[in-house]
Every structure is written in structure tokens, then in C-alpha cells.
Amino acid sequence: MIEMKDVWKTYNNGIKAINGIDIKIGKSEFVYIVGPSGAGKSTFMRMMYREEVPTSGTIIINGKDVGKMKNKHVPKLRREIGVVFQDFKLLPKLTVYENVAFALEVIEESKASTRKRVMEVLSLVNLKNKARFLPDELSGGEQQRVSIARAIVNNPSILLTDEPTGNLDPETAWGIMDLLDQINNRGTTVIMATHNKDIVNTFRKRVIAIDGGLVTRDEARGEYGYEN
Amino acid sequence: MKIKTFGRHGKEGFKNLGRNGWMTFASISAVTVTLLLVGVCLALLLNLNAFGDQLESDVEISAFVDITAKQEQQDELKSKIENISEVESATFQSKEEGLDQLIDNLGDEGEVFESLREENPLSDAFLVKTKDPQDVNKVAEEIEQLENVQNVEFAEDTVNKLFKVLEIARNVGLALVIGLLFTAMFLISNTIKLTIVARSHEIEIMKLVGATNWFIRWPFLIEGVLIGILGALIPIGILIYGYYYLIDLIANRFPTFIIDLLPVTPFVYQLSGLLVVLGVIIGVWGSLTSMRKFLKV
Numbered sequence: 430m431i432e433m434k435d436v437w438k439t440y441n442n443g444i445k446a447i448n449g450i451d452i453k454i455g456k457s458e459f460v461y462i463v464g465p466s467g468a469g470k471s472t473f474m475r476m477m478y479r480e481e482v483p484t485s486g487t488i489i490i491n492g493k494d495v496g497k498m499k500n501k502h503v504p505k506l507r508r509e510i511g512v513v514f515q516d517f518k519l520l521p522k523l524t525v526y527e528n529v530a531f532a533l534e535v536i537e538e539s540k541a542s543t544r545k546r547v548m549e550v551l552s553l554v555n556l557k558n559k560a561r562f563l564p565d566e567l568s569g570g571e572q573q574r575v576s577i578a579r580a581i582v583n584n585p586s587i588l589l590t591d592e593p594t595g596n597l598d599p600e601t602a603w604g605i606m607d608l609l610d611q612i613n614n615r616g617t618t619v620i621m622a623t624h625n626k627d628i629v630n631t632f633r634k635r636v637i638a639i640d641g642g643l644v645t646r647d648e649a650r651g652e653y654g655y656e657n
Numbered sequence: 658m659k660i661k662t663f664g665r666h667g668k669e670g671f672k673n674l675g676r677n678g679w680m681t682f683a684s685i686s687a688v689t690v691t692l693l694l695v696g697v698c699l700a701l702l703l704n705l706n707a708f709g710d711q712l713e714s715d716v717e718i719s720a721f722v723d724i725t726a727k728q729e730q731q732d733e734l735k736s737k738i739e740n741i742s743e744v745e746s747a748t749f750q751s752k753e754e755g756l757d758q759l760i761d762n763l764g765d766e767g768e769v770f771e772s773l774r775e776e777n778p779l780s781d782a783f784l785v786k787t788k789d790p791q792d793v794n795k796v797a798e799e800i801e802q803l804e805n806v807q808n809v810e811f812a813e814d815t816v817n818k819l820f821k822v823l824e825i826a827r828n829v830g831l832a833l834v835i836g837l838l839f840t841a842m843f844l845i846s847n848t849i850k851l852t853i854v855a856r857s858h859e860i861e862i863m864k865l866v867g868a869t870n871w872f873i874r875w876p877f878l879i880e881g882v883l884i885g886i887l888g889a890l891i892p893i894g895i896l897i898y899g900y901y902y903l904i905d906l907i908a909n910r911f912p913t914f915i916i917d918l919l920p921v922t923p924f925v926y927q928l929s930g931l932l933v934v935l936g937v938i939i940g941v942w943g944s945l946t947s948m949r950k951f952l953k954v
Contacts, residue, residue: 478865500870501869501870504864504867504868504869504870505867506867507865507866507867508866508867518858518861518862518865520859520862531862531866532862532866534665535863535866535867535868535872535873536866536867536868536872537659537662537872579866583866583867
């Protein structure tokens with residue numbers, strides 16, 4: 430489902446972010462991406478939803494070559510991939526419901542099916558009773574759950590999360606992990622870049638370590654392996 | 658595109674206008690001033706053009722016939738002139754008619770020439786019109802070569818000078834119009850850039866969840882078109898009113914004014930249509946340039 434073959438990425442300013450990565454991630458896997466800051470984790474993630482294009486090599490996602498993909502096909506790719514960020518990226522003037530519905534509105538879903546889907550994911554992330562709240566009226570953990578709801582509302586096959594627990598206290602972070610686990614159990618591939626040692630070491634899953642733009646470790650039930 | 662989606666884009670476009678109220682006001686004002694000047698320039702230019710065409714069609718060659726020429730020779734000359742392929746018509750004007758016209762044209766001062774009636778110094782002439790005014794020079798030369806032609810006259814210098822002035826006026830006007838259109842376009846482009854920056858967060862999320870590029874572009878395009886159309890309204894009002902007023906003024910106060918202005922209908926309505934089209938074009942153009950740089954979609 431996700432396959433990288435000899436992928437390199439050098440930015441225009443000369444920084445070599447990725448220096449030859451080969452990796453395969455199967456359907457319904459849960460994968461941690463770990464490594465020090467500036468190791469290339471973010472570039473690795475961004476290439477998957479084609480925010481960045483590899484300098485050389487191929488990235489195949491759901492059978493499509495992302496690197497060679499024409500611009501006009503990118504929206505379709507992104508409808509198969511949900512993305513969640515450390516800073517939530519919610520629209521402050523829209524309610525919880527509207528923030529989640531926004532993702533369906535802009536891909537021209539009908540109002541009726543939008544309503545149904547949004548209520549479904551809001552109950553999955555346990556925020557049905559806060560649908561009319563504005564993001565500012567929610568806690569950090571709740572805001573992150575809204576952003577996860579928005580990322581999965583159109584049923585993507587892959588969920589990319591970049592430091593989803595980075596801004597949250599440990600207890601809240603565990604809540605988010607529970608939620609990601611549930612989503613993973615429904616068949617969605619979850620890829621999570623993280624610096625959270627406790628989570629990686631407790632909630633054991635496949636660990637891919639990236640350092641200096643290379644995969645330095647790939648273990649089925651791995652550990653964090655770095656001192657924070 | 659679904660109708661519902663189009664409705665959404667329209668609504669968003671309108672919202673964008675309100676979002677940067679003052680900047681919107683500034684660009685609408687810029688479009689207003691531009692289109693007003695463009696409209697006035699165009700009204701002038703089109704009238705000058707019509708005037709020029711009218712002048713061009715009025716250019717006549719006077720071919721004076723030798724005093725000694727007999728009637729048959731005159732007839733022969735007439736048919737020779739008419740046989741020149743560029744000639745449209747050749748009308749005979751006797752020397753008496755020629756003098757009458759001269760006296761008429763000179764008005765009061767013409768009376769001096771009344772004394773010449775007895776011994777008319779003028780010659781009989783053929784007034785020759787060419788099919789294309791550009792051929793006047795050539796035809797005049799050809800006629801000069803014919804037998805029994807004393808000399809040939811046409812208002813060469815005056816006409817040429819007038820054409821030159823008209824041409825300069827046309828070019829200056831056009832350059833002005835194009836410059837103004839660019840200015841308005843840049844202002845619209847800047848306004849839309851502001852909207853794009855204000856909504857960059859939203860656009861980022863739209864791209865992330867897979868909105869198509871055109872879905873993202875439409876509201877900005879509509880914003881540009883709205884600025885263009887709103888900017889055209891006042892100039893159209895002023896032009897229609899002003900032109901009616903001008904025509905009225907000339908008809909009532911200066912009935913002998915030498916230049917015939919183009920009639921109000923359909924002229925002002927065509928001009929209004931043109932201004933709306935120009936408004937829309939600079940609006941679309943402005944929003945497209947701002948999007949190319951800022952949206953990268």
C-alpha cells in the first residue's frame with residue numbers, strides 16, 4: 430500500500446533531507462516514525478501526501494506513483510490520506526461541526542451525507558455533545574480529536590499524524606493514542622511521527638527510525654531507542 | 658460544477674469583498690476612476706475615428722480643365738478620368754459654379770470676388786472622388802498626365818496634417834487607456850492577494866483534505882469579477898448621462914458645430930457594454946495573477 434524505492438530528497442537550498450530510503454508499509458499497519466529533530470521525519474511524511482516531491486526514486490501509494498503524479502491528480506490522492514498535525518490547524522471561526530464538515534464540503538459531498546458522516550466521526554472521537562462549540566472553547570486534547578475527526582471523515586485508507594501528542598499532557602496523549610488505535614482497528618493504516626518515548630515503549634508497534642535521512646532501524650515491535 | 662457549488666463560490670466571493678472592506682473599496686474606486694477615464698477616452702477616440710472617416714471620404718481632387726479645351730475634349734477627359742480604376746466618380750463643375758462656391762465658402766470676405774463675375778479667372782473643373790482616400794495622391798498624379806488638364810489640386814497638406822493629428826491622438830489615447838487598465842489590474846491583484854493571505858490557513862486545509870485547485874480558485878475569481886463589475890457601474894452612469902447632456906447641449910446651443918457626434922443610441926450602450934466587459938477582464942486578470950503567485954495551486 431505504501432512503498433518507497435531508493436527515495437532521495439534534496440531541497441533547493443542544498444539541504445539533503447532524505448538520502449535513499451527503501452520501505453514498505455502494508456494495509457492496516459500502525460507505524461511509529463522516530464528519530465532526532467531534523468532527521469528527515471517531516472520530509473518523509475510530507476512526501477507521502479505530496480507536499481514535497483522526491484528528487485529521485487519512487488513512492489507508490491495505493492498503486493499510484495506519487496512522485497510522477499500530475500498536479501491535477503493530487504487532490505484525489507489527498508482524499509485517500511488523512512493528515513493530523515501537532516498544532517491541530519482548526520479554523521477558529523467555525524464550530525466543531527463546521528470544522529469537520531468543511532473537509533467534506535470542499536470535496537463537494539452532499540449535505541445529507543455530510544451530516545451523517547460528521548455525526549458518526551464526532552461520536553467516534555467522543556465530541557458529539559460539543560458539536561456547536563468553537564475550537565477556543567475546547568481543551569487541547571479535544572481540539573486534537575476534532576482535527577483527527579476532520580482527517581478521517583471521508584474514510585481515508587491512510588492516516589498520517591505528525592507529533593499528534595506533542596502539545597498535550599501525558600494523560601490527554603493517552604486518550605489520543607486510544608483513538609488512533611481504534612481507527613487503526615477499523616482498517617486504516619496509521620503512521621505517526623513522534624518524540625514521545627513513553628508512548629512508543631508502552632504501546633508497542635512497528636518502529637521505523639530515521640536519522641540523517643536514512644532508515645537506521647525498522648523493528649516489528651520496536652522501542653523508542655533514543656534518550657529524550 | 659454543481660449549481661449548489663457555484664452558489665457556495667458566489668457566497669464566498671461576496672464574503673471576500675467584505676473581509677477586506679477598505680481594500681475592496683480602494684480597488685473598486687481604482688476600477689471606477691480607470692473605467693471612467695477609459696470611457697471618456699474611448700468616447701473621444703471613437704468620435705475622432707468617425708470624424709476621420711468622414712473627412713477621408715470627403716477628400717476630393719479638383720482637376721481644372723484647359724481654357725482652350727472644346728466640349729468634345731472635355732467629354733473625352735471625363736471618360737478618361739472615370740476609366741482610372743481607383744476613381745469612384747467625376748462630377749463636372751463649371752467655372753461659374755466654382756466661383757459661387759468660393760464666394761460662399763469665404764462668407765463676408767467673399768463679396769470682394771463678386772466683381773470677378775464678369776471676367777471669371779477660374780477654369781471649368783472635374784471634381785473627382787476616389788474609392789479609397791489613400792489613393793488620392795496616386796490618382797491626382799495620373800490625372801495630371803492627361804491631355805487638356807491645366808492643373809490638379811487637392812487639400813493634400815491640410816488633410817495629411819489632420820490625419821497625423823488624429824493618429825497621434827488615437828495612439829496617445831490608446832497608450833493612456835492601456836496604462837490605466839494595468840494600474841487597475843494591479844490594484845485588484847493586490848486586494849485579492851490580501852484575501853488570499855487572510856485565508857491562507859483555510860486554503861492550506863482545503864488543499865490538505867483534497868479540494869481541487871479550481872474549487873479553491875473560484876471564490877477569488879468571483880471576487881475579482883465583482884470588483885470589476887461594481888467598478889464599472891458609476892462610469893457607465895456618468896458616461897450615459899454626460900453623453901446625452903453633450904448631444905443635447907450641441908443640438909440646442911451650437912447647431913452649426915462642425916463635427917457630428919455619434920448618435921446616442923446605440924453608441925453609449927455599446928460603450929457601457931464594453932466597460933463592463935473591460936471591468937470583468939481586469940477583474941479576472943487581476944485575480945489570476947495574484948493566485949498564480951500566492952496560491953501555487
